[in-house]
Amino acid sequence: MLRVSTPVSFARRATLRRTLRLLGSFRHEQTDPALFYGGIAADSAELIADCYADLTGRTLAGATVLDVGGGPGYFADEFATAGARYIPVEPDPSELHAAGLAVAGAVRGSGMALPFRDDAVDICFSSNVAEHVPHPWAMAEEMVRVTRPGGLIVLSYTVWLGPFGGHETGPWHYLGGHFAARRYQRKFGRPPKNRFGESLFAVRASAGLRWAGATSAEVRAIFPRYHPHWAWWVVRIPVLREFLVSNLVVIATKRK
Structure with missing residues (x-):
């Protein structure tokens, strides 16, 4: 297990x-x-905001935030309120407009080949996206690439064997992703939005820990995102973490 610190402000x-x-x-x-x-x-x-303040001593005001897989724009207002320049990247144009929200500066592109130069943004984050791409760790490395030295990388994803791993097809995903998708189709008369093997993949907690140990970025914290702070210890226990860590978050900074 990597030796990492606790994000003090967010832990509170x-x-x-x-x-x-x-x-x-x-x-x-x-x-x-x-x-x-x-x-x-x-x-x-x-x-x-908490992690950025802990690491840099600054607020989000004036920071450029790249959201990989930003979807229909629910995040835009939150970052605008904080004073950040928010740029969402989404490969699917239907997702960009799904909620009828318009986000100025939205970019259509793949997280696995981000259409940005090296060292372009202060913060790069991705929330609940890695399980929807076939090569999540290529995406993670792209996030590191486009972040400036000293900048913040936040990768958060749904763990497959956790209770929400199957998304709308759960908990039947425990019997297999394809089985869960077929059952959903039979029950509702339509395929699930998240189709296993096409737009939903089995990404495990152990895979995130392996990436954290191999990346060139400096990993600062790894914890189960939706757990209270006193239960963060579960991420350190092999096998158990696959079932109890519903969402794993990796906090890193790009080395200068």
């Missing part, structure tokens, strides 16, 4: 009340996406 925010609030919103992902993604956006902005 990671309470049981926060955990219960976020867990309660997950059931609305398909039926009320504004409620679900709005809550995740607010939480993401707080996470990033």
Whole structure:
């Protein structure tokens, strides 16, 4: 296990009340996406602001934030309120406009080949996207590449064997992703939005830890994103973490 520090400011925010609030919103992902993604956006902005302040002593005001897989723009208002310049990257134009939200400066592009020069942004983050791309660690390295030296990288993704790994097809994903997708089709008469092997992949916690140990970036913290701080220890336990860490977050800075 990597020796990493605790993100002090965010740890104070990671309470049981926060955990219960976020867990309660997950059931609305398909039926009320504004409620679900709005809550995740607010939480993401707080996470990033806290980590950036801990590492640099600065607020997000004036910082350029690149959101890999920004989707329909729920995050934009949160970062604008913090004074950041927010740039979402999304490969699917239908996702960019799914909520009827317009984000100035939105870029269509793949997270696995980001259309930005080296050292372009102060902060690069991705929330719940790595499990939707076939090569998540290529995407992670692209995030490092486009971040300036000393800048912040935040990668957060849903762990496959966790309770939300199958997304709307769960908990049947424990019997296999293809089985879960077929069952969803039979029950609802339509395929799931997240199709296993096409737009949903089995990404494990151990894979994120391996990337953290191999990347050129300096890893600062690794913890289960939606757990209260006192339960972060589960990420250190092999096998157990695959089932209990519903979302793994890796915090890193690009070496100068």
